[in-house]
Amino acid sequence: MLFNSIQFIAFFPIVVLLYFAVPKRVRYLWLLAASYFFYMCWNAKYAVLLLYSTAVTYFSGLLIDRCDKKNWSQRRKKFFVALSFILNLSLLFLFKYFNFAVENINFVLAKCNLEVITPQFDFLLPVGISFYIFQALSYTMDVYRKEIYVERNFLKYALFVSFFPQLVAGPIERSKNLLKQISTDNAFSYENFRRGLLIMLWGYFQKIVVADRIGILVDTVYGNVGNYAGGYYLLASILFAVQIYCDFSGYSLIAAGAAKVMGFQLMENFNCPYFATSVAEFWRRWHISLTSWFRDYLYIPLGGSRKGTVRKYLNVMIVFLVSGLWHGAQWTYIVWGGLNGFFQVTGNVLAPVRDKAGKLLNIKENSFGCRVFRTVTTFALVDVTWIFFRAASIHDALHMLKSILTVPNPWIFIDNSIYELGLSQKQFHLMIFSLAVLFAADWLKQKKVNLLEKVLEQDLWCRWTVYLAGILFVLIFGIWGNAYDAQAFVYFQF
Known part of the structure; x- marks a missing residue:
């Protein structure tokens, strides 16, 4: 029973209604x-x-x-x-x-x-x-x-x-x-009820409008490695990074919202990960529940950072290799985990060199330009690892990376060939618009602006305008149909 299915839409209200109707003790x-x-x-x-x-x-x-x-x-x-x-x-x-x-x-x-x-x-x-x-x-x-x-x-x-x-x-x-x-x-709370439903709505937007639409293009390219060249692979790899974020974050938000309606508070699982300025920071923002699990029950028992620098970095590599294996029994996942560990260790090792170079060149670490550079660099490194995560084999991943570096073919972005990857021009533009909405929301969250509170503090007419607009947008522009099978949420396979 998928969250984005008719069965769940019928199941959830019944569960909530009876939960508050039956005696508290049962x-x-x-x-x-x-x-x-x-x-x-x-x-x-x-x-x-x-x-x-x-x-x-x-x-x-x-x-x-x-x-x-x-x-x-x-x-x-x-x-x-x-x-x-x-x-x-x-x-x-x-x-x-x-x-x-x-x-x-x-x-x-x-x-x-x-x-x-x-x-x-x-x-x-x-x-x-x-x-x-x-x-x-x-x-x-x-x-x-x-x-x-x-x-x-x-x-x-x-x-x-x-x-x-x-x-x-x-x-x-x-x-x-x-x-x-x-x-x-848990007594019924109208505040929990409306907050929970709004959180679920944002999760459905991420999943049905953004992730599932991107997935059509990504599946086309990754499913036919060898038939495309560098620019296509670059586009697909960047979009997959967004797809897996919206797919998994969307699920986590729907879960958190559903729990909130009944008065339960689940932990935050994502915190604007693509605004991270280092791979280490990315992993403090991505799949937080799993990352903290490995920290508390594997990294710290192994000695954490208490037994010297070499042992610390070895422990980091062990954690990421195990994390890769946790995601799936394939070498692509193990390589993905190993690369994440390698990038994090390398970043820590080179941090003193980077700091000295910054002082020598009089670069202000907190300046806008420096933050943008580090954010883009971090995204690029993470995106390389996502290629291995999504590719069917290590061979396919290496082929894609080689093609990205040697056959850039940027003209695909101006000759309309990108509209032959499963999304029409209209659908592609709708995807871009949805990505802009997603980016704006995450940017505001990064700036400590709570959009949920901003909506809830408006007057009745304004609130309901936002509610209805959001619902209609998801219903009209969501990807519905045969995409909803047992694999609809990427992380179900793990």
């Missing part, structure tokens, strides 16, 4: 039932995996808490943490990485003139498995670190893991934020 039970129904609409049998991960981390939390109360050894406590991670990550490995591992083992064996037939695991990847397993594991770690009290109500904990707005594509919530809200009696 509201979490209604949300739990609705969340499992939501997930089972994808594939009912995979709800067993969701329940499995929930049960493993729930009982692990109880055992870890028991270790503290019984003064059992730290070693036993760590054993239960390790057991929770092993049982969950084994499930993730089986469904997501087993075939990838087998293929690479067979490749190595073939190079050694050895033929070994190893089994293939022929099952579809369960939707959202990487998200809900990471969310459940964060609970295990938080209980171990005594950052939260153990949750003894299994059904409330099950709702924390399966909360439908953010179940299949995040944000990856923390127990200290979402779990405690589940036990809160």
Whole structure:
């Protein structure tokens, strides 16, 4: 059940209406039932995996808490943490990485003139498995670190893991934020209601108007690598950077808005990432819930920056390589992660040189020109990594990069050939207009201007004019039709 489907448009009001209609003491039970129904609409049998991960981390939390109360050894406590991670990550490995591992083992064996037939695991990847397993594991770690009290109500904990707005594509919530809200009696609030719906509307704009329209052009080029030249690849790579941002940010906004309507506050997942002035800053703004997860549960346990500069940079590379693997069982994702890590490490290493050069040349770091230069440079580096992320193979990505550098063919922007990439001239111009709206909104947010508050503080007629204009714009100019299948949101595949 996609957020941008008729089914969800019917499902969501029913859930909200009954959530506030049933007695407060059983509201979490209604949300739990609705969340499992939501997930089972994808594939009912995979709800067993969701329940499995929930049960493993729930009982692990109880055992870890028991270790503290019984003064059992730290070693036993760590054993239960390790057991929770092993049982969950084994499930993730089986469904997501087993075939990838087998293929690479067979490749190595073939190079050694050895033929070994190893089994293939022929099952579809369960939707959202990487998200809900990471969310459940964060609970295990938080209980171990005594950052939260153990949750003894299994059904409330099950709702924390399966909360439908953010179940299949995040944000990856923390127990200290979402779990405690589940036990809160949320009274209906008109403020939450209208704010939530406006947040959802902006998410739908990003997804249906911007991302899905861009996706038509991007799919045309990336699906036919070899049939185009540099300028086309440059355009497609830049637009894909915007597409994946609007696709994923749009989902996160719809999730946050849906939760807000019911009185829940989800964490912010994106903060104008393409206004970052370094790759490190980009990753503090992009997919914040995943980045902070890796920081808290991988980077810091590895030693973070506490064990010297070399170890710090090694830890950064490990985190990004694992992040690439988290996104998918393909070498393109691993290269994408490795490049992001390399650019961040290189940026940190060269920072003193850059600062000295700036002082020597009397360049003001906070000047407008300097900020623009660093923002554009950062976007260019990130865009290079996105080429590997989107390309079907490393070979295709390298071909595109080579063609961009050697065959610029800028005339495609003036000879109308860009209108042969799946979007008519009218649709292309509408895309440009939508991008301008998106850029303006992010620029204002970057300048600490809260557009939501600006709209809500207007008088009744002005507010409703904005509401209706936004709804009509999405309905009229959104991309509707056969694009809405199980792959409609890019991050569903992770």
